[in-house]
Amino acid sequence: MAAPTDRRMPLREHLQELKLCLIRCTLVIVALFVVGVIFEKPLLDFIWIPWNQARQMCVDAGAQDPGRLTYLGPAEGMMQALKVSFFFAVVVGAPFLLWELWHFIGVGLKDSERRAILKAFAPGVLLLIAGMAFGYIYLLPTGLFYLLTYLDPKLAVSSVTLPLYLDFVTTLTMVMGFVFETPLVMWAVVRAGLIRVATLRKSRRVAVIAILVFAAAATPGSDLVSMFLVAGPMLALFEIGLILGQGAEKARARAGGARL
Numbered sequence: 001m002a003a004p005t006d007r008r009m010p011l012r013e014h015l016q017e018l019k020l021c022l023i024r025c026t027l028v029i030v031a032l033f034v035v036g037v038i039f040e041k042p043l044l045d046f047i048w049i050p051w052n053q054a055r056q057m058c059v060d061a062g063a064q065d066p067g068r069l070t071y072l073g074p075a076e077g078m079m080q081a082l083k084v085s086f087f088f089a090v091v092v093g094a095p096f097l098l099w100e101l102w103h104f105i106g107v108g109l110k111d112s113e114r115r116a117i118l119k120a121f122a123p124g125v126l127l128l129i130a131g132m133a134f135g136y137i138y139l140l141p142t143g144l145f146y147l148l149t150y151l152d153p154k155l156a157v158s159s160v161t162l163p164l165y166l167d168f169v170t171t172l173t174m175v176m177g178f179v180f181e182t183p184l185v186m187w188a189v190v191r192a193g194l195i196r197v198a199t200l201r202k203s204r205r206v207a208v209i210a211i212l213v214f215a216a217a218a219t220p221g222s223d224l225v226s227m228f229l230v231a232g233p234m235l236a237l238f239e240i241g242l243i244l245g246q247g248a249e250k251a252r253a254r255a256g257g258a259r260l
Contacts, residue, residue: 021104028093036085043084047169054144063149071162080162087170095125116191124184131180134233135173186241191248200242207238
C-alpha cells in the first residue's frame with residue numbers, strides 16, 4: 001500500500017499561499033463588482049421583479065397596492081445600488097472563492113478527505129444555486145404578498161424602504177440556498193460516522209413537521225397549494241439525503257469504518 005502523500009509546507013510558505021489566495025479572491029470580487037456597476041440597471045430590474053410580482057398579486061386579490069419602494073437619505077439609493085452590485089459579485093464569484101478556499105485548506109487534508117470534498121464540490125454549488133433560485137422565483141413573490149396583506153389597511157399601510165427590501169431578498173435567497181444543501185450535509189455526517197441513517201430515518205416525522213411549519217410560516221394564509229409547493233421540494237431534499245446517506249454508510253462499511 002502506497003504511503004500517503006505529504007503535502008505539508010513550512011509556515012512561511014503557508015502564509016505566502018494565504019496571501020496569494022486573498023489577493024486572487026479580492027481581484028475577482030473587485031472585477032465582478034465593476035461588472036455589476038456597469039450593468040447596474042439590468043441588475044436592479046432583476047432584483048425588482050419579485051416586488052413587482054407581489055404588487056400585481058396584491059392588486060389581483062383586491063388588496064391595496066403597496067406602491068414603489070422608497071429610500072430616505074439622498075445617498076441611500078446610490079449606496080443600495082452599489083450593495084446590489086457587491087451581492088452580484090459575491091454570488092457569481094462564489095464558486096471561485098470556494099475553490100480558492102479548497103485549494104488553501106486542501107494541503108492539510110488526507111487523500112481520502114480531499115477526494116470526498118472534490119466529490120461534493122460541484123453538487124454543493126449546484127444545490128446552492130438551485131436553492132437561491134427557488135427562493136427568488138417562488139418564495140419571494142408569495143412571501144411578500146402575504147406579508148404585505150397580513151394587516152388590515154385600516155390599521156396600517158406599508159411603506160417598504162429599499163434597504164429593508166434588499167435585506168429581505170438577500171436573506172431569503174441565501175437561507176434557501178443553504179437549506180438546499182441538506183442532502184449534502186446528511187451525506188457528509190453519515191460518511192464521517194457522526195450519525196447513522198437509521199437515526200435520521202427515526203427523525204423523519206420530526207423533520208416533516210418542522211418542514212410543514214416552516215412552509216406554513218413562509219406562505220401564511222389559507223392557500224394550501226402554496227404551502228405544499230414550498231414543503232414539497234424540502235421534503236424531497238430530506239428523502240434524497242436519506243438515499244445519499246445510505247450510500248455513504250455502505251461506502252464507509254466497505255472502507256472498514258474509516259472517516260470519509
